[in-house]
Amino acid sequence: MTGTSKNQVADVPRGTRISGKWNKQTYQIMKKLGNGALGTVYLADSLKGRVALKIGTDSMSITSEVNVLKQLSMVQGTVLGPFFYEIDDWERSGKCYPFYVMEYIDGEPLFAFINRRGKEWIGILMLQLLRDLSALHREGWVFGDLKPDNLLVEGSPPKLRWLDVGGTTSMGRSVKEFTEFFDRGYWGLGNRVAEPSYDLFSVAMIVLNAGYPNRFDRPKKGTEDYLMNKIENNQLLKEYKPILSKALLGKYQHASEMRQELFVLLQGGEKTKVRKNKSRSANSRVASRRTRPPAKKKRSGWIETVLLVAFLLFFYTLYLVGHIF
Amino acid sequence: MKKGTLRQILLITDGCSNQGEDPVAMAALAREHGMTVNVIGVLDENERTDGLKEIENIALSGGGIHQLVYAKQLSHTVQMVTRKAMTQTIQGFIHKELQSILGQEKEIEDLPPDKRGQVVEVVDELGETMDLEVLIMIDTSASMQHKLPTVEDALLDLSISLHSRIGENEYALYAFPGKRKQVERLMDWTPILKDIHTIFPKLTTGGITPTGPALKEAIDAYQKKRSKRGLLDDGYIEESSS
Numbered sequence: 080m081t082g083t084s085k086n087q088v089a090d091v092p093r094g095t096r097i098s099g100k101w102n103k104q105t106y107q108i109m110k111k112l113g114n115g116a117l118g119t120v121y122l123a124d125s126l127k128g129r130v131a132l133k134i135g136t137d138s139m140s141i142t143s144e145v146n147v148l149k150q151l152s153m154v155q156g157t158v159l160g161p162f163f164y165e166i167d168d169w170e171r172s173g174k175c176y177p178f179y180v181m182e183y184i185d186g187e188p189l190f191a192f193i194n195r196r197g198k199e200w201i202g203i204l205m206l207q208l209l210r211d212l213s214a215l216h217r218e219g220w221v222f223g224d225l226k227p228d229n230l231l232v233e234g235s236p237p238k239l240r241w242l243d244v245g246g247t248t249s250m251g252r253s254v255k256e257f258t259e260f261f262d263r264g265y266w267g268l269g270n271r272v273a274e275p276s277y278d279l280f281s282v283a284m285i286v287l288n289a290g291y292p293n294r295f296d297r298p299k300k301g302t303e304d305y306l307m308n309k310i311e312n313n314q315l316l317k318e319y320k321p322i323l324s325k326a327l328l329g330k331y332q333h334a335s336e337m338r339q340e341l342f343v344l345l346q347g348g349e350k351t352k353v354r355k356n357k358s359r360s361a362n363s364r365v366a367s368r369r370t371r372p373p374a375k376k377k378r379s380g381w382i383e384t385v386l387l388v389a390f391l392l393f394f395y396t397l398y399l400v401g402h403i404f
Numbered sequence: 405m406k407k408g409t410l411r412q413i414l415l416i417t418d419g420c421s422n423q424g425e426d427p428v429a430m431a432a433l434a435r436e437h438g439m440t441v442n443v444i445g446v447l448d449e450n451e452r453t454d455g456l457k458e459i460e461n462i463a464l465s466g467g468g469i470h471q472l473v474y475a476k477q478l479s480h481t482v483q484m485v486t487r488k489a490m491t492q493t494i495q496g497f498i499h500k501e502l503q504s505i506l507g508q509e510k511e512i513e514d515l516p517p518d519k520r521g522q523v524v525e526v527v528d529e530l531g532e533t534m535d536l537e538v539l540i541m542i543d544t545s546a547s548m549q550h551k552l553p554t555v556e557d558a559l560l561d562l563s564i565s566l567h568s569r570i571g572e573n574e575y576a577l578y579a580f581p582g583k584r585k586q587v588e589r590l591m592d593w594t595p596i597l598k599d600i601h602t603i604f605p606k607l608t609t610g611g612i613t614p615t616g617p618a619l620k621e622a623i624d625a626y627q628k629k630r631s632k633r634g635l636l637d638d639g640y641i642e643e644s645s646s
Contacts, residue, residue, distance in 0.1 A: 138513050138517075138520060139491075139495060139512065139523075139527065142517065142521055142524045143524045145517075145521065146521050146524055146525065166517040167517060168513070177513075252569070252570065253568035254568065264565065265479070265561070270568045271564055271565050
């Protein structure tokens with residue numbers, strides 16, 4: 080259907096050895112993992128063990144993706160996106176193909192996992208996603224093309240991992256890549272400026288997609304009411320409504336806000352209604368509780384030391400006084 | 405440094421031209437003037453077009469990008485083609501600069517991969533901050549009639565994407581064939597593509613497909629705009645190779 084098919088590389092057969100022109104590392108292709116817009120991803124064997132290797136034709140777009148992967152690798156303390164190893168060129172019959180090597184994430188697609196393990200996992204995995212997004216946003220980045228296809232559940236305990244981070248955009252710019260169903264611009268509910276609320280809209284749409292596996296198109300008019308009805312009319316989505324509607328309407332400024340409210344909602348169950356009104360103050364209480372205890376402990380320790388020294392001084396004085404007399 | 409302006413002609417059509425100048429020649433002329441010509445071919449499901457070759461050739465000689473899509477995917481495609489073409493133009497520009505620094509026959513691929521990252525960052529930065537002018541040329545021949553509502557949606561979508569950029573945007577909108585002339589101006593240069601919902605329902609379709617004359621008109625429109633601004637503005641990027 081397109082005239083820009085030059086972006087596709089002919090399939091690389093199993094067993095092919097790919098060696099880099101610049102860094103001289105060798106990789107042996109094991110199997111094809113998938114086709115992306117900008118290239119093909121393979122599972123490969125190497126000295127580092129099993130890795131994922133993406134081969135493209137356009138070195139600028141491959142480089143662009145690597146820029147993002149490198150940035151994500153620099154985020155401390157949290158594993159965002161696949162770990163980046165190296166970028167190089169592969170010379171094959173006179174042509175030069177750019178490729179990069181990253182961590183192979185051996186996971187299960189998000190919805191396959193939820194179908195197998197149960198709907199209650201949606202909330203939990205969304206909590207994980209929101210925590211990671213919060214870290215990403217703190218670093219000045221927005222995910223952009225957030226959708227189920229870009230999310231895998233890995234290992235035990237199950238952890239949500241990000242697969243394709245090619246749409247990641249620095250804050251304040253326009254989102255590089257998006258998918259209509261998860262894009263607030265498509266639904267007429269906002270622009271495409273990279274900001275935290277853009278990603279949070281997509282998170283809400285991922286949950287909606289879980290309730291409507293076949294997705295749905297936008298109506299001619301009144302998308303807001305239309306989406307709210309979709310939530311209302313779905314058993315799974317109804318319980319998340321307060322959070323979903325806020326995210327869809329861009330009322331969360333930070334991922335952490337949405338995460339706190341989702342956390343309270345998941346904990347609450349029956350008591351949700353009572354707690355909901357207090358959730359704001361409850362949030363700040365939770366936050367302050369987290370930071371305060373160590374401070375208190377430190378202070379009481381200090382007081383103990385002062386008391387002890389005072390006691391010792393007192394007895395020493397008594398002792399000295401005793402000597403004098 | 406003034407960042408300059410990118411100038412694009414976006415041609416939305418569904419088939420072969422059948423009147424007037426050769427559109428491929430007109431696209432080549434536009435390119436000489438420093439414009440990029442992008443062409444989007446809109447198809448119905450199961451429709452085949454014999455205009456494919458022409459669509460491809462117009463974009464090739466206009467230094468732009470072409471894409472055939474079904475009406476349903478039009479929105480996503482229009483904004484993507486526009487962005488891709490911007491990136492391509494900027495890359496061509498940077499490529500020239502690199503050659504003047506590194507010497508002829510040097511390509512970006514000759515840089516070690518780690519150095520390429522910096523080049524890409526410059527391209528991204530420019531794509532985000534440069535000003536953009538898009539002249540949109542819509543084929544209103546009879547077979548396009550039922551596709552026009554989709555075109556309208558796609559243009560609104562394009563404006564959402566472009567307005568999310570940091571750089572400034574300007575649009576102009578033309579239709580061919582027009583009511584009385586081969587080409588008709590629907591909207592003069594404007595920074596906001598907002599009022600198209602008032603224009604589209606009034607569009608009449610019919611008859612011939614004068615793609616060549618339409619492109620010629622687009623070039624004239626750009627020339628007029630430029631002379632109106634006079635000598636104050638000299639920030640255009642003259643781009644003639646890629």
